[in-house]
Amino acid sequence: xxxxxDIGNTYTKLAIYDLLKNKIKKKINIKTINLLxxxxxxxxxxxxxxxxxxxxxxxxxxYQKLRTFLINKSIKTYEISQRIIKKxxxxxxxxxxxxxxxxxxxxxxxxxxxxxxVVIVDFGTATTFDIINNSDYIGGIIFPGINLSIEALGKLTxxxxxxxxxxxxxxxxxxxxxxxxxxxxxGYISMINGLLWKINKVTNKKNKLIxxxxxxxxxxxKINTKSTLNLDITLLGLITLIRRNKKIFNVNE
Numbered sequence: 001x002x003x004x005x006d007i008g009n010t011y012t013k014l015a016i017y018d019l020l021k022n023k024i025k026k027k028i029n030i031k032t033i034n035l036l037x038x039x040x041x042x043x044x045x046x047x048x049x050x051x052x053x054x055x056x057x058x059x060x061x062x063y064q065k066l067r068t069f070l071i072n073k074s075i076k077t078y079e080i081s082q083r084i085i086k087k088x089x090x091x092x093x094x095x096x097x098x099x100x101x102x103x104x105x106x107x108x109x110x111x112x113x114x115x116x117x118v119v120i121v122d123f124g125t126a127t128t129f130d131i132i133n134n135s136d137y138i139g140g141i142i143f144p145g146i147n148l149s150i151e152a153l154g155k156l157t158x159x160x161x162x163x164x165x166x167x168x169x170x171x172x173x174x175x176x177x178x179x180x181x182x183x184x185x186x187g188y189i190s191m192i193n194g195l196l197w198k199i200n201k202v203t204n205k206k207n208k209l210i211x212x213x214x215x216x217x218x219x220x221x222k223i224n225t226k227s228t229l230n231l232d233i234t235l236l237g238l239i240t241l242i243r244r245n246k247k248i249f250n251v252n253e
Protein backbone atom coordinates (compact mmCIF):
# COMPACT_ATOMS: atom_id res chain seq x y z
CA UNK A 1 0.00 0.00 0.00
CA UNK A 2 1.08 3.58 -0.66
CA UNK A 3 0.45 6.45 1.74
CA UNK A 4 -0.46 9.69 -0.03
CA UNK A 5 -0.25 12.91 1.97
CA ASP A 6 -1.51 16.39 1.20
CA ILE A 7 -0.14 18.40 4.13
CA GLY A 8 -1.72 21.85 4.28
CA ASN A 9 -1.20 24.68 6.74
CA THR A 10 -4.44 23.90 8.58
CA TYR A 11 -5.60 20.45 7.47
CA THR A 12 -3.98 17.32 6.06
CA LYS A 13 -5.55 14.75 3.76
CA LEU A 14 -4.21 11.20 3.86
CA ALA A 15 -5.11 8.42 1.47
CA ILE A 16 -4.20 4.74 1.40
CA TYR A 17 -3.70 3.88 -2.26
CA ASP A 18 -3.64 0.41 -3.82
CA LEU A 19 -1.41 0.66 -6.90
CA LEU A 20 -2.37 -2.75 -8.27
CA LYS A 21 -6.10 -1.99 -8.19
CA ASN A 22 -5.56 1.72 -8.93
CA LYS A 23 -7.93 2.53 -6.10
CA ILE A 24 -7.97 4.68 -2.99
CA LYS A 25 -8.75 2.28 -0.16
CA LYS A 26 -9.23 4.85 2.59
CA LYS A 27 -9.18 8.63 3.11
CA ILE A 28 -8.52 10.45 6.37
CA ASN A 29 -8.80 14.17 7.14
CA ILE A 30 -6.88 15.44 10.14
CA LYS A 31 -5.72 18.77 11.52
CA THR A 32 -2.10 19.26 10.55
CA ILE A 33 -1.10 19.99 14.15
CA ASN A 34 -2.31 16.47 15.04
CA LEU A 35 -0.55 14.69 12.19
CA LEU A 36 2.52 13.78 14.24
CA UNK A 37 0.51 12.08 16.98
CA UNK A 38 2.58 8.95 17.63
CA UNK A 39 -0.35 6.64 18.37
CA UNK A 40 -2.14 7.75 15.20
CA UNK A 41 0.93 7.12 13.05
CA UNK A 42 1.82 3.79 14.65
CA UNK A 43 -1.73 2.52 14.18
CA UNK A 44 -1.77 3.71 10.57
CA UNK A 45 1.52 2.02 9.69
CA UNK A 46 0.62 -1.23 11.45
CA UNK A 47 -2.92 -1.52 10.11
CA UNK A 48 -2.32 -0.56 6.48
CA UNK A 49 0.96 -2.43 5.76
CA UNK A 50 2.51 0.59 4.09
CA UNK A 51 5.53 0.22 1.81
CA UNK A 52 5.80 3.65 0.20
CA UNK A 53 4.67 7.23 0.71
CA UNK A 54 4.44 10.28 -1.53
CA UNK A 55 3.86 13.68 0.00
CA UNK A 56 2.76 17.12 -1.05
CA UNK A 57 3.53 19.51 1.80
CA UNK A 58 3.51 23.25 2.40
CA UNK A 59 4.73 22.78 5.99
CA UNK A 60 8.41 21.68 5.80
CA UNK A 61 8.85 21.26 9.57
CA UNK A 62 5.96 18.80 9.82
CA TYR A 63 7.02 16.93 6.70
CA GLN A 64 10.62 16.44 7.86
CA LYS A 65 9.50 14.95 11.18
CA LEU A 66 6.98 12.72 9.43
CA ARG A 67 9.59 11.64 6.88
CA THR A 68 11.98 10.61 9.66
CA PHE A 69 9.23 8.56 11.32
CA LEU A 70 8.27 6.79 8.08
CA ILE A 71 11.86 6.01 7.10
CA ASN A 72 12.47 4.56 10.56
CA LYS A 73 9.52 2.26 9.89
CA SER A 74 11.16 1.09 6.62
CA ILE A 75 8.67 2.98 4.45
CA LYS A 76 10.21 4.43 1.28
CA THR A 77 9.34 8.11 1.45
CA TYR A 78 9.25 10.61 -1.41
CA GLU A 79 8.17 14.19 -1.98
CA ILE A 80 7.37 16.07 -5.16
CA SER A 81 10.54 17.27 -6.92
CA GLN A 82 11.50 18.74 -10.30
CA ARG A 83 12.90 15.34 -11.30
CA ILE A 84 9.51 13.75 -10.75
CA ILE A 85 7.38 16.37 -12.49
CA LYS A 86 9.53 17.34 -15.49
CA LYS A 87 7.99 14.69 -17.77
CA UNK A 88 4.46 15.37 -16.56
CA UNK A 89 3.99 19.11 -17.00
CA UNK A 90 6.09 22.07 -18.15
CA UNK A 91 6.47 24.74 -15.47
CA UNK A 92 6.93 28.12 -17.16
CA UNK A 93 7.74 30.47 -14.27
CA UNK A 94 10.89 32.30 -13.15
CA UNK A 95 11.76 30.13 -10.14
CA UNK A 96 10.30 26.63 -10.30
CA UNK A 97 11.48 25.84 -6.77
CA UNK A 98 9.11 28.48 -5.35
CA UNK A 99 6.00 26.71 -6.62
CA UNK A 100 4.22 24.83 -3.84
CA UNK A 101 3.99 21.06 -4.21
CA UNK A 102 0.23 21.17 -3.67
CA UNK A 103 -0.16 23.52 -6.62
CA UNK A 104 2.10 21.32 -8.75
CA UNK A 105 0.06 18.25 -7.86
CA UNK A 106 -3.21 20.05 -8.64
CA UNK A 107 -1.87 21.11 -12.04
CA UNK A 108 -0.60 17.62 -12.89
CA UNK A 109 -4.02 16.19 -12.01
CA UNK A 110 -5.86 18.77 -14.11
CA UNK A 111 -3.67 18.07 -17.13
CA UNK A 112 -4.12 14.32 -16.67
CA UNK A 113 -7.90 14.84 -16.55
CA UNK A 114 -7.68 16.33 -20.04
CA UNK A 115 -7.73 20.06 -19.31
CA UNK A 116 -5.58 22.11 -21.70
CA UNK A 117 -6.67 25.58 -20.62
CA VAL A 118 -7.89 25.74 -17.06
CA VAL A 119 -7.77 27.76 -13.86
CA ILE A 120 -7.63 25.87 -10.57
CA VAL A 121 -8.91 27.83 -7.57
CA ASP A 122 -7.94 26.32 -4.22
CA PHE A 123 -9.68 27.72 -1.13
CA GLY A 124 -7.09 26.94 1.54
CA THR A 125 -5.36 28.94 4.26
CA ALA A 126 -4.26 30.96 1.26
CA THR A 127 -6.56 31.16 -1.75
CA THR A 128 -4.60 30.29 -4.87
CA PHE A 129 -5.22 30.45 -8.60
CA ASP A 130 -3.14 28.24 -10.88
CA ILE A 131 -3.30 28.68 -14.63
CA ILE A 132 -2.63 26.00 -17.23
CA ASN A 133 -2.34 27.34 -20.76
CA ASN A 134 -1.95 24.98 -23.73
CA SER A 135 -1.23 22.18 -21.20
CA ASP A 136 1.67 24.13 -19.60
CA TYR A 137 1.71 25.71 -16.15
CA ILE A 138 2.22 29.44 -16.75
CA GLY A 139 1.77 30.99 -13.29
CA GLY A 140 -0.70 31.83 -10.59
CA ILE A 141 -2.16 34.17 -7.99
CA ILE A 142 -2.01 34.01 -4.19
CA PHE A 143 -4.00 36.01 -1.66
CA PRO A 144 -5.09 35.50 1.97
CA GLY A 145 -7.69 32.80 2.49
CA ILE A 146 -11.15 33.44 3.92
CA ASN A 147 -10.47 32.25 7.47
CA LEU A 148 -7.11 34.00 7.52
CA SER A 149 -8.79 37.27 6.55
CA ILE A 150 -11.52 36.83 9.17
CA GLU A 151 -8.97 36.04 11.90
CA ALA A 152 -6.74 38.95 10.92
CA LEU A 153 -9.64 41.39 11.34
CA GLY A 154 -10.52 39.92 14.73
CA LYS A 155 -6.98 39.64 16.11
CA LEU A 156 -5.33 42.74 14.69
CA THR A 157 -8.07 45.23 15.53
CA UNK A 158 -9.37 46.37 18.91
CA UNK A 159 -13.12 46.09 18.38
CA UNK A 160 -13.87 43.89 15.40
CA UNK A 161 -15.04 40.34 16.23
CA UNK A 162 -14.06 37.07 14.61
CA UNK A 163 -17.16 35.96 12.71
CA UNK A 164 -18.43 32.72 11.25
CA UNK A 165 -19.01 33.40 7.57
CA UNK A 166 -22.56 33.14 6.26
CA UNK A 167 -24.18 33.64 2.89
CA UNK A 168 -26.08 36.91 2.78
CA UNK A 169 -28.21 38.59 0.14
CA UNK A 170 -27.59 42.22 0.99
CA UNK A 171 -24.23 43.79 0.26
CA UNK A 172 -24.84 46.60 2.77
CA UNK A 173 -24.39 45.58 6.40
CA UNK A 174 -26.65 47.06 9.09
CA UNK A 175 -24.35 46.18 12.00
CA UNK A 176 -20.71 45.22 12.56
CA UNK A 177 -21.25 41.50 11.98
CA UNK A 178 -23.18 42.09 8.76
CA UNK A 179 -20.59 44.59 7.54
CA UNK A 180 -17.68 42.18 8.08
CA UNK A 181 -19.65 39.26 6.66
CA UNK A 182 -20.57 41.27 3.58
CA UNK A 183 -17.00 42.43 3.10
CA UNK A 184 -15.63 38.90 3.19
CA UNK A 185 -18.50 37.22 1.35
CA UNK A 186 -19.15 39.69 -1.44
CA GLY A 187 -15.54 40.85 -1.49
CA TYR A 188 -14.28 37.36 -2.29
CA ILE A 189 -17.02 36.73 -4.83
CA SER A 190 -16.16 39.96 -6.63
CA MET A 191 -12.42 39.28 -6.43
CA ILE A 192 -12.72 35.72 -7.76
CA ASN A 193 -15.03 36.69 -10.63
CA GLY A 194 -12.90 39.71 -11.45
CA LEU A 195 -9.66 37.73 -11.52
CA LEU A 196 -11.16 34.98 -13.66
CA TRP A 197 -12.37 37.58 -16.14
CA LYS A 198 -8.91 39.18 -16.25
CA ILE A 199 -7.13 35.81 -16.65
CA ASN A 200 -9.38 34.97 -19.61
CA LYS A 201 -8.59 38.35 -21.15
CA VAL A 202 -4.81 38.04 -20.65
CA THR A 203 -4.63 34.45 -21.95
CA ASN A 204 -7.16 35.21 -24.71
CA LYS A 205 -8.97 32.00 -23.86
CA LYS A 206 -12.23 30.95 -22.25
CA ASN A 207 -10.58 28.85 -19.56
CA LYS A 208 -12.26 25.96 -17.80
CA LEU A 209 -12.51 26.21 -14.01
CA ILE A 210 -11.80 23.70 -11.24
CA UNK A 211 -12.65 24.51 -7.62
CA UNK A 212 -11.14 22.77 -4.62
CA UNK A 213 -10.48 23.39 -0.94
CA UNK A 214 -12.60 24.14 2.11
CA UNK A 215 -14.82 26.96 0.83
CA UNK A 216 -15.20 25.72 -2.76
CA UNK A 217 -18.74 24.39 -2.23
CA UNK A 218 -19.69 27.51 -0.29
CA UNK A 219 -18.80 29.89 -3.15
CA UNK A 220 -19.48 27.70 -6.20
CA UNK A 221 -22.96 29.02 -6.98
CA LYS A 222 -21.80 32.65 -6.95
CA ILE A 223 -18.95 32.22 -9.42
CA ASN A 224 -19.95 33.35 -12.90
CA THR A 225 -17.80 30.80 -14.72
CA LYS A 226 -19.16 27.26 -14.98
CA SER A 227 -17.00 25.17 -12.68
CA THR A 228 -16.15 21.60 -11.71
CA LEU A 229 -15.77 20.74 -8.03
CA ASN A 230 -12.88 18.39 -7.25
CA LEU A 231 -12.01 18.13 -3.56
CA ASP A 232 -9.42 15.37 -4.10
CA ILE A 233 -7.46 16.95 -6.94
CA THR A 234 -4.18 17.07 -4.97
CA LEU A 235 -4.41 13.36 -4.17
CA LEU A 236 -5.24 12.62 -7.81
CA GLY A 237 -2.12 14.51 -8.82
CA LEU A 238 -0.02 12.39 -6.46
CA ILE A 239 -1.53 9.22 -7.94
CA THR A 240 -0.75 10.45 -11.46
CA LEU A 241 2.87 11.12 -10.51
CA ILE A 242 3.25 7.66 -8.98
CA ARG A 243 1.79 5.84 -11.96
CA ARG A 244 3.92 7.77 -14.45
CA ASN A 245 7.16 7.53 -12.48
CA LYS A 246 7.28 3.95 -11.22
CA LYS A 247 10.99 3.64 -12.04
CA ILE A 248 11.90 6.76 -10.06
CA PHE A 249 9.85 5.64 -7.07
CA ASN A 250 10.95 2.02 -7.51
CA VAL A 251 7.41 0.88 -6.73
CA ASN A 252 6.07 -2.52 -7.67
CA GLU A 253 2.46 -3.29 -8.48
